[in-house]
Amino acid sequence: xxxxxxxxxxxxxxxxxxxxxxxxxxxxxxxxxxxxxxxxxxxxxxxxxxxxxxxxxxxxxxxxxxxxxxxxxxxxxxxxxxxxxxxxxxxxxxxxxxxxxxxxxxxxxxxxxxxxxxxxxxxxxxxxxxxxxxxxxxxxxxxxxxxxxxxxxxxxxxxxxxxxxxxxxxxxxxxxxxxxxxxxxxxxxxxxxxxxxxxxxxxxxxxxxxxxxxxxxxxxxxxxxxxxxxxxxxxxxxxxxxxxxxxxxxxxxxxxxxxxxxxxxxxxxxxxxxxxxxxxxxxxxxxxxxxxxxxxxxxxxxxxxxxxxxxxxxxxxxxxxxxxxxxxxxxxxxxxxxxxxxxxxxxxxxxxxxxxxxxxxxxxxxxxxxxxxxxxxxxxxxxxxxxxxxxxxxxxxxxxxxxxxxxxxxxxxxxxxxxxxxxxxxxxxxxxxxxxxxxxxxxxxxxxxxxxxxxxxxxxxxxxxxxxxxxxxxxxxxxxxxxxxxxxxxxxxxxxxx
Amino acid sequence: xxxxxxxxxxxxxxxxxxxxxxxxxxxxxxxxxxxxxxxxxxxxxxxxxxxxxxxxxxxxxxxxxxxxxxxxxx
Ligand code: SF4
Ligand code: SF4
Ligand code: SF4
Numbered sequence: 313x314x315x316x317x318x319x320x321x322x323x324x325x326x327x328x329x330x331x332x333x334x335x336x337x338x339x340x341x342x343x344x345x346x347x348x349x350x351x352x353x354x355x356x357x358x359x360x361x362x363x364x365x366x367x368x369x370x371x372x373x374x375x376x377x378x379x380x381x382x383x384x385x386x387x388x389x390x391x392x393x394x395x396x397x398x399x400x401x402x403x404x405x406x407x408x409x410x411x412x413x414x415x416x417x418x419x420x421x422x423x424x425x426x427x428x429x430x431x432x433x434x435x436x437x438x439x440x441x442x443x444x445x446x447x448x449x450x451x452x453x454x455x456x457x458x459x460x461x462x463x464x465x466x467x468x469x470x471x472x473x474x475x476x477x478x479x480x481x482x483x484x485x486x487x488x489x490x491x492x493x494x495x496x497x498x499x500x501x502x503x504x505x506x507x508x509x510x511x512x513x514x515x516x517x518x519x520x521x522x523x524x525x526x527x528x529x530x531x532x533x534x535x536x537x538x539x540x541x542x543x544x545x546x547x548x549x550x551x552x553x554x555x556x557x558x559x560x561x562x563x564x565x566x567x568x569x570x571x572x573x574x575x576x577x578x579x580x581x582x583x584x585x586x587x588x589x590x591x592x593x594x595x596x597x598x599x600x601x602x603x604x605x606x607x608x609x610x611x612x613x614x615x616x617x618x619x620x621x622x623x624x625x626x627x628x629x630x631x632x633x634x635x636x637x638x639x640x641x642x643x644x645x646x647x648x649x650x651x652x653x654x655x656x657x658x659x660x661x662x663x664x665x666x667x668x669x670x671x672x673x674x675x676x677x678x679x680x681x682x683x684x685x686x687x688x689x690x691x692x693x694x695x696x697x698x699x700x701x702x703x704x705x706x707x708x709x710x711x712x713x714x715x716x717x718x719x720x721x722x723x724x725x726x727x728x729x730x731x732x733x734x735x736x737x738x739x740x741x742x743x744x745x746x747x748x749x750x751x752x753x754x755x756x757x758x759x760x761x762x763x764x765x766x767x768x769x770x771x772x773x774x775x776x777x778x779x780x781x782x783x784x785x786x787x788x789x790x791x792x793x794x795x796x797x798x799x800x801x802x803x804x805x806x807x808x809x810x
Numbered sequence: 811x812x813x814x815x816x817x818x819x820x821x822x823x824x825x826x827x828x829x830x831x832x833x834x835x836x837x838x839x840x841x842x843x844x845x846x847x848x849x850x851x852x853x854x855x856x857x858x859x860x861x862x863x864x865x866x867x868x869x870x871x872x873x874x875x876x877x878x879x880x881x882x883x884x
Binding site for chain 2: 372373374375377383399428432433435497500501502
């Protein structure tokens, strides 16, 4: 059987199970867990098409140093890893949450993810969660941490009903850790080198075990650093899987010299899209892999692919009247659930039978979408492309590429066009709602087929329909199937690595 | 000898503020300062001055040798 059918997942194990989960629907998740993740845009890939999250920056202090972070950087005009300009008090943050909740009814998750470590700022972090829980009980609470202080706070996390915790774990081998972390601050002392990494990994894994034991869902973030921990992350994956982690998110290192991080200044190489995907594929066994992370800023607001934080600055929030209406939010979200049900039907389509020679062909396609699972974005307006891998087992979301949109004030920007092509160079086709003549011919020249015939249709069904006809063309010799190049990962992130 | 914070280097992260056992550190215009009357260099509390140990920017929390009482007698 070629198609991946949800009903088969309840009894299958191993690769079949993982593949099914990767589609992001309920799959074989027990109802209690599905209930916790179905409206969480980070914990469910399907939810991320529909639901939004917000971060509040209440936690500026950190208890360790990572070589991919530069805490000196703080510029209002630029996003830098983990840094944000607007630090809020818990009271300001709670007001911001209500302001956003009343204007973005699909915002279901409040995350605290720095800019430092939320658990190095426990008073501010937990006070914010308490205020929000009191004022808006329908919002899920979510916390990101480096894990160093985690074991000390597990009871509080459980008491405050924080259902989702992300721990950044980049190694379980202290030798590797010593290359990533120059120092930690623990028990009133600064430790460095191997000693620091040993303490850190012990604390992280202990914290994970304690959370799992309490049924709190844990996502593990790992930063892939070529030559340092790239191979090792397979071991990390096994270690966290065996300790009950729910989801693993392997993110590419962001390091450019202008960020002023140790890795940036050292000229540390960043991963290529193909390397990132190969590692994610290698880890996708028993455990669900997250591939839709946008490496958000610590003050990000909105759907994962967008950032509406500029609409909710401190200044603007002071003047906003907050009209938080849980009933209206509920009604809006019921509408979303209706839409999701409609969408679920056509997603697992079979790819037609083909003779030998085409059976192991896999292609990537880029999709311009506003984020509801439809091909509904104009090529020139897309700020990111969602990437799907299409094969005879179906269409699977495998990542996204952020770009500068091509249309700038009604004109096409040629530099941007070249950069867009570089960033989706590993794709065979780009699916759009509409596209102009110039980008169409440039894409064709670059060997990426622009596809606009599925405008406003479902991504997955369309991808499969296109792929079926692609296979036919390959089979009858009209098209020769060739592997494509590598896409470029963008190095100016909207990012928060906790 | 009390410590001081070189304000041009301070990121304003507030990590030192929470760690100081003497509540000697407070915010002033986006960066942090140490009240020299309250700072004890962490003597009697910890082995290391906490502000120095936790600060992400090296050489930002430093001994303040500029105070008159630390100047060599004329
Ligand atoms: S950084 Fe990744 S996991 Fe965190 S909110 Fe953004 S998309 Fe979700
Ligand atoms: S040395 Fe100790 S007492 Fe003095 S300011 Fe720093 S943390 Fe406070
Ligand atoms: S720890 Fe250092 S950077 Fe942070 S507030 Fe204190 S002096 Fe400033």
